[in-house]
Amino acid sequence: xxHSIVLPWQWNTExxxxxxxxxEYIARQIEGKEIFKNCGTMRRIISSNSSSGYTELMTxxxxxxxxxxxxxxxxxxxxxxFPSLHQPVLKIDVSKxxxxxxxxxxxxxxxxxxxxxxxxxxxxxxxxxxxxxxNNNNNYTWKIDQDFEPLRHKFNISLQLKTVEDIITKASxxxxxxxxxxxxxxxxxxxxxxxxxxxxxxxAYKAIYKILQPIGFICFNNYYEEIKRKHPAKRRPCNVxxxxxxxxxxx
Numbered sequence: 001x002x003h004s005i006v007l008p009w010q011w012n013t014e015x016x017x018x019x020x021x022x023x024e025y026i027a028r029q030i031e032g033k034e035i036f037k038n039c040g041t042m043r044r045i046i047s048s049n050s051s052s053g054y055t056e057l058m059t060x061x062x063x064x065x066x067x068x069x070x071x072x073x074x075x076x077x078x079x080x081x082f083p084s085l086h087q088p089v090l091k092i093d094v095s096k097x098x099x100x101x102x103x104x105x106x107x108x109x110x111x112x113x114x115x116x117x118x119x120x121x122x123x124x125x126x127x128x129x130x131x132x133x134x135n136n137n138n139n140y141t142w143k144i145d146q147d148f149e150p151l152r153h154k155f156n157i158s159l160q161l162k163t164v165e166d167i168i169t170k171a172s173x174x175x176x177x178x179x180x181x182x183x184x185x186x187x188x189x190x191x192x193x194x195x196x197x198x199x200x201x202x203x204a205y206k207a208i209y210k211i212l213q214p215i216g217f218i219c220f221n222n223y224y225e226e227i228k229r230k231h232p233a234k235r236r237p238c239n240v241x242x243x244x245x246x247x248x249x250x251x
Contacts, residue, residue: 019053032124
C-alpha cells in the first residue's frame, strides 16, 4: 500500500507525483454530499483511465417535467500551478452533462462515447466505461469496451444484453441507470439546453468551499492581467476570468 501526505503541501518536494493524490483526496471530501439542492449526492467518477491532477464528480441523472432526456450536473476538479506560487491551486468548474437513450449509426471520426453506470447502492460513485466506434471495411458499428464487463457482473446486468442498443434501452432498472453522454453529431437535437446558470455555479462554489475550508484550503485571491494583443483579434478572445473558483491549500 502506498502512502502520501497531501496536506500540508510541501512545496519544496517533487510535486508532480502528488497531484493525483491531492485531487482524489479533495474529491473524497465532496463525494456523497449534496452540492446542488434536491439533485442528489455527488458521485465521484471511477475510471480505469484516471488523469493525474484531474477528476470529476456528478449528480445522478435528473429529469425535467414535460421534457425528454436527462442530464447530470458535473463538478470538475483540477490541480494547476503558477510559476510565482509555491502552492498548487485547485480549480473548480461546474458544467452539465446530457444523456441519450438511443444512438444513430456511427461514421468516420465520431470518436468514443463516455458512458456511466449509476447505482443506488453506491450513492457516492459513478462508474465509467466507453462505447467505441469500430471500423470493419468502412462499415462502422458501435462496440462496448472491456471496462463494461466487470460492471455487468457487479450490477447483475444480463449477459443476454450484448449490443449497445440493448445496453441503452434494457440495462437500467429500479436501482441501476446506464447512460451515454450526448454530444453534437451523435443523435438528434437534445431538448435540454447546455450550460449551467451562474447562480447555480455560485451556490455550488460556496458549498464546496464550506467543505474544503476546514481541512486547510483558502481562496486564491491573486489576480493576473489578461495579455493584450498587439493587433486586434478578428474573434473575441476568451475571457481569462472564467466563472470558476480557485482554492489554494494553506501552509
